[in-house]
Amino acid sequence: TAAEPWPENAALYQQLKEEQILLSDNASSLAVQAFLQMCNLPIQVVCRANAEYMSPSGKLPFIHVGNQVVSELGPIVQFVKAKGHSLSDGLDEVQKAEMKAYMELVNNMLLTAELYLQWCDDVTVEEITHPRYGSPYPWPLNRILSYQKQWEVRRKMKAIGWAGKTLEQVLEDVDQCCQALSQRLGTQPYFFNKQPTELDALVFGHLFTILTTQLTTDELSEKVKNYSNLTAFCRRIEQQYFEGHDKDSSATAAARSAKRSLLR
Amino acid sequence: PQSLLQAYAKFSGAPLAVNTLSNSWRVPKEDIPVLISEDIVISQPAKILNFLRKQKYNADYDLSAKQGADTLAYIALLEEKLLPALLHTFWVEAENYCTVTRPWFASRIAFPLSLYLPGKMSRKVLNRILLTRGGPPLYSLSEVEAQIYRDAKECLNLLSKRLGTSQFFFGDTPTTLDAFVFGFLAPIYKVCFPRVQLQEHLKQLPNLCRFCDDILTCYFRLTVSGHSPAGQDTADANLQKLTQLVNKESNLIEKMDDNLRKSPQHPPRKLTTLKLAAGGEESSPLNRLSP
Numbered sequence: 006t007a008a009e010p011w012p013e014n015a016a017l018y019q020q021l022k023e024e025q026i027l028l029s030d031n032a033s034s035l036a037v038q039a040f041l042q043m044c045n046l047p048i049q050v051v052c053r054a055n056a057e058y059m060s061p062s063g064k065l066p067f068i069h070v071g072n073q074v075v076s077e078l079g080p081i082v083q084f085v086k087a088k089g090h091s092l093s094d095g096l097d098e099v100q101k102a103e104m105k106a107y108m109e110l111v112n113n114m115l116l117t118a119e120l121y122l123q124w125c126d127d128v129t130v131e132e133i134t135h136p137r138y139g140s141p142y143p144w145p146l147n148r149i150l151s152y153q154k155q156w157e158v159r160r161k162m163k164a165i166g167w168a169g170k171t172l173e174q175v176l177e178d179v180d181q182c183c184q185a186l187s188q189r190l191g192t193q194p195y196f197f198n199k200q201p202t203e204l205d206a207l208v209f210g211h212l213f214t215i216l217t218t219q220l221t222t223d224e225l226s227e228k229v230k231n232y233s234n235l236t237a238f239c240r241r242i243e244q245q246y247f248e249g250h251d252k253d254s255s256a257t258a259a260a261r262s263a264k265r266s267l268l269r
Numbered sequence: 270p271q272s273l274l275q276a277y278a279k280f281s282g283a284p285l286a287v288n289t290l291s292n293s294w295r296v297p298k299e300d301i302p303v304l305i306s307e308d309i310v311i312s313q314p315a316k317i318l319n320f321l322r323k324q325k326y327n328a329d330y331d332l333s334a335k336q337g338a339d340t341l342a343y344i345a346l347l348e349e350k351l352l353p354a355l356l357h358t359f360w361v362e363a364e365n366y367c368t369v370t371r372p373w374f375a376s377r378i379a380f381p382l383s384l385y386l387p388g389k390m391s392r393k394v395l396n397r398i399l400l401t402r403g404g405p406p407l408y409s410l411s412e413v414e415a416q417i418y419r420d421a422k423e424c425l426n427l428l429s430k431r432l433g434t435s436q437f438f439f440g441d442t443p444t445t446l447d448a449f450v451f452g453f454l455a456p457i458y459k460v461c462f463p464r465v466q467l468q469e470h471l472k473q474l475p476n477l478c479r480f481c482d483d484i485l486t487c488y489f490r491l492t493v494s495g496h497s498p499a500g501q502d503t504a505d506a507n508l509q510k511l512t513q514l515v516n517k518e519s520n521l522i523e524k525m526d527d528n529l530r531k532s533p534q535h536p537p538r539k540l541t542t543l544k545l546a547a548g549g550e551e552s553s554p555l556n557r558l559s560p
Contacts, residue, residue, distance in 0.1 A: 102427040106342035113345040164397040185338035 011088060015070045016049045017041075018056045024140045025054060027133075028218055029119040034066040036210025037078055041068075042246040043201050044090045054141035082203050092202045100197060104204045107189065107196070111204075114182035115211045117167060118175050118225075124158040126172055128221050180228045183212075187232035194241060201242070209242045336439050340446040343431070343438075346424060347453050353398050354421030355453060357414065358467055360394040365462040422470045429474040436483065443484070451484050 019034040020026040026034070034050075041048045048068065053059065060067040060076045067076035068084075075084045085091070093101060123134045138154060139147025162168045167175075186208060195201045196208070212235055216226050229235055359370050371387045403413045428450060437443045438450065457467050458481045471477060 098430040099433070102431045103339065103342070105427060106339070106346040109349045110342040110345040113349055161400050164400040181341065185341045188334040188338040189342075191335065 009071055009088075011046050011090075012071050013047065014049070015047065015068060016051045017066050017068050018051050018053055018059060019066045020056050021052045021054055021141060025137055026052075027123050027137060028214060028220070029116060029123060030065045031218070032116070032119060032211040032214035033064075033078065034210070035214055036207045037066050037068070037081055039209050039242060039246060040078065040082065040092070040203055040206035041085075043092055043206060044085060046085065046090060078203065078207060092200065092206075093197075095200065096197060096202070104197070104202060107186070107204050108207055110182060110185065111207050111211060114178050115215075117162075117165070118179045118182075119211070119215075120158055121162060121167055121170070121175050122172075122220070122225065124155050125162055125168065130155065132221055176224055176228060179225065180231070183229055183232050183235060187235050190234055190238060192234065194238075205238075205242065209239055212236075213239045213243065336444075340444065340449075343428075343446055344449050346427070347449060350420040350424035351453055353402055353417040354467060355457060356394045357398060357417060358457070358462065358464070360391045361398065362462075362464050364464050366391060369460070369462055418466060421467060425467075425470055425474055425477065429477050432476050432480060434476065437480075443488075447480075447484070451481060454481050455485070 017034065017037060020030060038048065038050065056065055056067075057063060061074055062076045064077050067074055068081060070084075073084070075081050093104060096104065122129055124130060134155075135148070135151045139149075139151045141147075142150060159168060170178075190196055195205045197204075212229050215229050216236065216239060218226075220226075358365055360366055371391075374387045374390075375384075398417065399410075399413065402417055403410075432438060435441075437447045439446065454471065454477060457471055458478065462468070
């Protein structure tokens with residue numbers, strides 16, 4: 006299977022773009038799409054209401070390549086590497102360690118903050134998350150699924166000590182993370198200078214989604230906008246990897262729809 | 270957290286007197302260690318570090334912005350990849366927990382909390398590991414355990430590559446990151462457990478072992494120069510106890526093991542001796558795990 010070349014009909018599955026997908030899943034999906042674009046591997050984005058249940062790990066996005074299904078950015082990077090494509094081969098050992106550390110930072114802080122905002126902040130939960138998450142399903146299933154997921158996420162937050170945080174503290178953590186990313190990026194075009202790596206894809210996925218998603222408040226996107234090199238970074242990747250293709254391509258459509266409001 | 274904080278305090282020259290909290294009734298949420306400074310009480314390591322920095326005990330003063338960012342990233346790596354396995358070694362691995370962690374911990378706190386608290390911590394840790402790392406495609410506890418130990422070993426390898434041949438992570442002077450890494454590695458390195466796969470892996474990375482040894486020699490012994498702030502008498506007394514503990518830890522645990530094996534009931538005399546002999550740092554490998 007590692008020897009098989011990348012097929013033309015490789016597909017990436019996520020939830021419904023317009024009505025259902027939430028901030029964190031959108032960010033993760035965009036990160037994978039950016040990564041595959043950077044590797045020059047064609048992928049089609051397929052939207053399904055039950056994408057979460059189809060995924061082997063329960064997390065999104067997942068890709069269906071040939072007869073294999075792989076979910077989440079980490080395993081997808083490994084899978085793609087086994088097929089002979091890699092963005093980080095040119096890095097030395099210390100740089101690879103650094104890259105992994107920064108990816109953990111993004112997961113630890115940005116992704117967790119996104120999850121907190123959409124499942125633990127009552128205003129956001131009421132106005133955005135609950136209506137969106139169960140939208141493909143009839144009442145009462147939509148509310149049940151939504152509450153179930155919320156309970157699950159809150160349990161996890163409690164286990165890692167985030168349940169006691171206030172929104173201000175979470176936003177402060179986001180700011181600290183953005184500051185670190187901004188300082189690391191400096192004036193370079195990518196995190197490891199000339200060539201993008203999976204870290205660039207991951208950071209792009211999260212920052213672009215935060216910048217272009219309309220929530221109940223602008224505070225989250227304001228945190229990112231404070232760092233001009235980060236917004237320039239997002240624009241650069243968007244232009245290079247998402248607008249240079251046909252208007253019909255799924256990647257451009259994904260980027261465009263991410264810009265639209267997530268409100269009802 | 271305790272060894273981490275003491276290391277940081279030593280690096281930045283802050284005078285820090287260590288007091289053991291033997292009566293855990295006062296801190297029902299197990300929020301030890303607690304920093305008390307002129308009536309201000311602060312309880313989490315990150316907040317305590319912030320407080321120390323604001324008081325101008327800053328070990329990161331000479332770092333560049335990028336190095337500061339790297340610090341944050343590596344700390345995230347430690348928490349995500351190394352911490353679950355560390356917690357598991359101490360609190361979930363059955364042999365380790367029963368023969369070392371629980372008796373040690375129970376001897377430090379008042380009865381009847383000693384009956385209840387260690388079990389609670391153990392369950393809390395297991396819960397945390399399962400919630401954050403369990404789930405498909407890992408379906409059984411042993412699969413989750415295998416994965417977290419794989420991650421921890423990879424993390425140790427990454428740290429070793431990053432450290433290379435330098436003395437500390439950012440050159441010749443220690444910083445917050447060194448304190449964090451030391452805080453995580455010291456318990457693995459020094460505490461002798463029956464099940465020691467992490468320790469064995471660590472011993473195969475000589476630069477990390479050298480790193481721990483250097484910090485222990487330089488900062489946790491009496492004969493150190495250039496880093497002693499004024500008014501260190503209490504700190505000196507604690508340092509002495511610390512040295513005793515760190516050097517004789519393995520002997521103590523071996524003695525405890527023998528005692529436990531010979532008689533099912535804990536002979537109170539032996540444990541009392543332990544309490545008196547060792548000072549604040551004794552609880553460090555254990556308190557370190559209070560979330």
